[in-house]
Amino acid sequence: MMPIGHYLFLSLALFLIGAIGVITRRNVIIVLMSIELILNAVNINLVAFSRYFGDVAGQVFALFIIADAAAEAAVGLGIIIAFFRNRETVLADEMDLLKW
Amino acid sequence: MSPTLHSILAFVQTWWVELLCAVLIVLVVPLVAGYIVLVERKVMADMQARLGPMRVGPHGLLQPIADALKLLIKEDLIPDNADQFIFWLAPVLSMTAALTSMGAVAFGPWFQVARDINIGLLFVVGVSALGPFGIVLGGWASNNHYSIIGALRSTAQLISYETTAGFALVSGFLLAGTLNVRAIVETQRTDQAWYVFLAPVGFVTYLIASIAETNRAPFDLPEAESELVAGYMTEYSGFRWSLYFLAEYANMIVVASVGTTLFLGGWLRPFPNVHWLGWLDAAPTLLLVAVGAYCVFRAGKQPARVQSMFMWAVAFGCFVVAAIFALAAPFRHLPLQFMHDGLYGAFWFLLKVSAYIYIFMWLRFTLPRFRFDQLMRLGWHILIPLALINVVDVGIALALSSEFGVNRWLAMAITTGATIGAAMLLLRWNDKHAAAASAALLADSSVAEGTHAG
Amino acid sequence: MLDSFIFYFFAGMAVVSAALMVTRRNAIHSAVFLITTLLATAGIFLQLRAEFLFISQIILYVGGIMVLFIFVIMLVRLDVPLPQIRSRTQKWIALLVALAVGVEAGVVLWLARKVPGQGLLIPNAAPADKLPPNTEELAKGLFGMYLLPFEIASVLLLVAMVGAVVMAKKRTDA
Numbered sequence: 246m247m248p249i250g251h252y253l254f255l256s257l258a259l260f261l262i263g264a265i266g267v268i269t270r271r272n273v274i275i276v277l278m279s280i281e282l283i284l285n286a287v288n289i290n291l292v293a294f295s296r297y298f299g300d301v302a303g304q305v306f307a308l309f310i311i312a313d314a315a316a317e318a319a320v321g322l323g324i325i326i327a328f329f330r331n332r333e334t335v336l337a338d339e340m341d342l343l344k345w
Numbered sequence: 346m347s348p349t350l351h352s353i354l355a356f357v358q359t360w361w362v363e364l365l366c367a368v369l370i371v372l373v374v375p376l377v378a379g380y381i382v383l384v385e386r387k388v389m390a391d392m393q394a395r396l397g398p399m400r401v402g403p404h405g406l407l408q409p410i411a412d413a414l415k416l417l418i419k420e421d422l423i424p425d426n427a428d429q430f431i432f433w434l435a436p437v438l439s440m441t442a443a444l445t446s447m448g449a450v451a452f453g454p455w456f457q458v459a460r461d462i463n464i465g466l467l468f469v470v471g472v473s474a475l476g477p478f479g480i481v482l483g484g485w486a487s488n489n490h491y492s493i494i495g496a497l498r499s500t501a502q503l504i505s506y507e508t509t510a511g512f513a514l515v516s517g518f519l520l521a522g523t524l525n526v527r528a529i530v531e532t533q534r535t536d537q538a539w540y541v542f543l544a545p546v547g548f549v550t551y552l553i554a555s556i557a558e559t560n561r562a563p564f565d566l567p568e569a570e571s572e573l574v575a576g577y578m579t580e581y582s583g584f585r586w587s588l589y590f591l592a593e594y595a596n597m598i599v600v601a602s603v604g605t606t607l608f609l610g611g612w613l614r615p616f617p618n619v620h621w622l623g624w625l626d627a628a629p630t631l632l633l634v635a636v637g638a639y640c641v642f643r644a645g646k647q648p649a650r651v652q653s654m655f656m657w658a659v660a661f662g663c664f665v666v667a668a669i670f671a672l673a674a675p676f677r678h679l680p681l682q683f684m685h686d687g688l689y690g691a692f693w694f695l696l697k698v699s700a701y702i703y704i705f706m707w708l709r710f711t712l713p714r715f716r717f718d719q720l721m722r723l724g725w726h727i728l729i730p731l732a733l734i735n736v737v738d739v740g741i742a743l744a745l746s747s748e749f750g751v752n753r754w755l756a757m758a759i760t761t762g763a764t765i766g767a768a769m770l771l772l773r774w775n776d777k778h779a780a781a782a783s784a785a786l787l788a789d790s791s792v793a794e795g796t797h798a799g
Numbered sequence: 800m801l802d803s804f805i806f807y808f809f810a811g812m813a814v815v816s817a818a819l820m821v822t823r824r825n826a827i828h829s830a831v832f833l834i835t836t837l838l839a840t841a842g843i844f845l846q847l848r849a850e851f852l853f854i855s856q857i858i859l860y861v862g863g864i865m866v867l868f869i870f871v872i873m874l875v876r877l878d879v880p881l882p883q884i885r886s887r888t889q890k891w892i893a894l895l896v897a898l899a900v901g902v903e904a905g906v907v908l909w910l911a912r913k914v915p916g917q918g919l920l921i922p923n924a925a926p927a928d929k930l931p932p933n934t935e936e937l938a939k940g941l942f943g944m945y946l947l948p949f950e951i952a953s954v955l956l957l958v959a960m961v962g963a964v965v966m967a968k969k970r971t972d973a
Contacts, residue, residue: 247806250908255810255843257904259817259836261897266821268893274826274872278833281864282817285840288856296847301940304849305948308937311852311859312952316959318864322871323966329875352800431831463850463934471854474862478834481869485827497873504866524934 252293259286271336277321284314367458370447378594379409385706392710403652406659419583424488427580431486436581436588439479443595446472450602451526453612453691465526466603470514473558473599477503479592484577495576498717499560499567505724506557506564510600512732513551516544516739517607530611537618539610543757546735546764548608550728552704555600557724559593562709566717601701602694609697612690629692630670637663718786722779727771734767802846809842826872830865837861850933 259282266279288307295303329335332342357364383398383405390397398405423432449468451457462468477500484496520540521529533539541548557564567576578589605611616622637660644656670692673685715723738760745756813836820832841856941949 247803250911251806251810252843252847253908254905255813257901257908258814259840261901262814262817262821265893265897269890270821272826274868274875275821275829278829278868279821281833281860282820282836285837285860288852289840289843292844292847292849292852296849301936302945304852304933304937305940305945307849307852308855308941309948309952311855312956315859315864316956318867319959319963320966322867323963326871326875326967335875348800356801428825428827431827434831463932464854467854467858471858471862474858477862477866478869481866481873482827482831485869485873493873497870500866500870504863507862 249293249297252289256286256290256293259283259289271338273325273335273337273340274322276337277318277325281314281318284310362455363458363460366456367448370458371444374444374447374595374598375591376409377598378591379413381594381597381702382412383409388703388706389710392707403647403655406655413587416583416587421584422580422582424580426488428486428488431482435479435483435486436585436592437479438482439476439592440588440595442472442475442479443592443599446599447595447602449526450599451530451606451611452602453687453694454527455687456691457526461525461527463525465524466514466518466529466607467524469599469603470511473596474507476592476596479589480577483581483589487577487580489580492577492579495567495579499577502557502560502564502567502720502724505721506554506728509724509728509732510551510554510558512729512736513547513554514603514607516547516732516735517551519736519739519743520544521607526606529606530613533610534613534617539608539613541608543753544608544735544739544761546731546761546768547739548604550732550735551604551608553728555604556705556708557720558600559596559705561597561705563712563715564720566714566720597702597705598698601698601705604701605694605697609701612694614689614693626674626689629689630667630674633663633667633670637661637667718783719779722775722782726775726778730771731764731768735764738764805842805846809839809846813839813843827869830869830872833868834861834865837865848930848933851937
């Protein structure tokens with residue numbers, strides 16, 4: 246039985262790496278992948294607490310987060326494809342049409 | 346002794362059976378896959394009224410060894426602008442996914458690597474879903490247009506039919522009430538029915554979906570030689586290609602094992618609870634003795650002495666295995682029962698898996714290939730709605746039989762009839778639409794060609 | 800012993816793969832490293848005895864979402880490596896902020912660990928062999944207490960599917 250602090254550290258590390266990815270990268274698809282990483286970090290946290298408290302609610306919530314991440318990835322990639330068809334770019338720097 | 350070494354030894358001591366099974370799977374499956382290729386060539390030859398490989402070894406029995414040696418000594422080519430890391434990784438991924446998913450398959454009551462895991466068969470299905478990664482990454486890493494198109498087509502086909510396979514399996518899981526592999530076979534014994542008889546639509550849907558899952562004909566457009574050179578495998582040669590090839594045949598064994606476990610009764614002999622059919626227990630021994638006798642008979646007719654010696658050796662092997670089966674028979678009711686169950690169970694399981702794979706081969710050499718849009722249409726427009734309706738119907742039948750006391754067989758028969766009726770309606774609707782869609786597709790391409798040429 | 804070895808193996812694999820993922824220039828390499836990160840996370844779930852979640856992660860995340868990502872990367876022809884970091888100062892600011900947050904949270908966790916009776920108050924966790932079967936427990940939760948979120952999740956997935964199809968469809972101009 247690992248002490249729960251280990252899981253919290255791991256979750257924190259993955260969260261921070263995901264956050265760095267979101268802030269730093271130009272390629273929007275890699276930003277989306279970093280968001281998936283953040284969601285995974287949260288899942289680890291939830292499942293660890295679910296195990297230690299013996300309550301299945303954490304795992305149910307994690308399952309919903311996985312389903313939600315699938316929906317979000319599908320819609321996000323649809324948006325990227327539609328944008329790419331119009332603007333021929335996926336770099337976040339060049340997606341600045343709203344500011345005139 | 347250091348504590349690490351001590352804990353490693355304790356681990357091996359507790360889990361030695363599972364480790365042995367795992368090692369056997371990794372060593373034996375490539376060899377078996379090679380011999381399945383030989384069987385396929387012989388079956389193909391039989392259906393085409395010819396003989397197949399006959400030169401290498403007696404009746405071509407050493408052909409897979411020759412092929413393996415040839416592939417191992419071939420030059421390892423890596424295309425110029427290919428992505429080195431992913432080019433190396435892709436076949437490894439395919440092979441790893443195929444072999445790992447074999448971990449939870451029970452080849453008999455005692456031959457299983459991951460025993461008593463809660464999610465049993467779902468583990469097999471899920472891990473074999475990692476196979477498409479090897480395909481799509483390999484096709485991309487080859488830096489070749491044909492490879493990428495073949496890889497994308499193959500992956501699109503695989504993920505489309507995964508949904509169908511999942512739904513078909515769910516209808517079986519509803520009947521079994523559990524995901525645990527051993528419990529599924531036990532419930533088929535206590536229910537006295539293989540689930541293929543209770544949910545035939547589920548079995549047929551799973552059969553079709555598993556043919557598409559393993560890129561077999563008639564769904565083998567991604568690797569058809571006349572279409573795309575060799576699809577995603579174009580740039581792979583020698584050992585890397587053999588890894589892909591072995592992964593495909595290992596996948597075939599896996600889907601056949603899943604179908605056998607869930608629908609064909611796993612390792613149970615036919616009619617396991619009927620006592621007056623107990624003489625079927627002697628079937629393995631009798632079958633092996635018959636094969637051995639046939640080998641002895643053919644040994645006298647071989648032209649060369651080394652070939653007849655080989656036949657005698659094969660016959661001797663058959664008789665030895667038959668003797669092992671016969672010796673294990675009296676142990677049925679003794680403390681060494683596990684030996685009897687394990688041996689006979691493994692025999693029946695492998696027999697059913699072989700029958701399933703024979704159906705694969707039979708369909709390959711009989712039916713023409715699907716065009717890609719026809720393939721996608723079949724998957725999404727016909728099979729997924731059918732599989733969904735099947736799940737609903739099996740659920741209704743189970744609810745009828747458990748809540749309202751209707752006889753299970755009657756309930757399943759009624760709902761299977763409803764599912765087949767729905768399938769007819771689907772097919773009729775699809776015919777109307779498919780004709781229009783195909784006509785539009787062909788009109789588009791001919792218009793494009795017309796303007797291009799004109 | 801085996802437990803902690805499995806945890807450290809998968810945790811190390813997750814962190815290293817994640818770090819590699821956010822630093823690759825080639826999008827396909829990032830996707831491959833995200834796959835390994837997700838597989839490592841699935842391993843952590845398995846180590847926490849959440850078996851159904853382990854296989855759901857593999858089927859849904861790795862077998863579904865990552866295939867989608869790889870398809871889009873290939874269709875959009877993103878495999879050409881591009882200069883990927885916005886500006887050098889932004890990268891360093893991001894790293895600094897992440898380090899600050901990490902150190903702060905790490906210190907809190909570390910201090911809470913050392914205080915007996917306070918901090919992370921966890922009741923006795925069930926030993927591994929006495930756990931109820933995971934799939935059945937999850938099913939009881941999903942179809943019992945959390946039935947409404949379950950139905951809403953299915954509606955959400957339907958909406959997402961329709962939305963993605965509509966958005967990615969080719970415009971047929973009149």
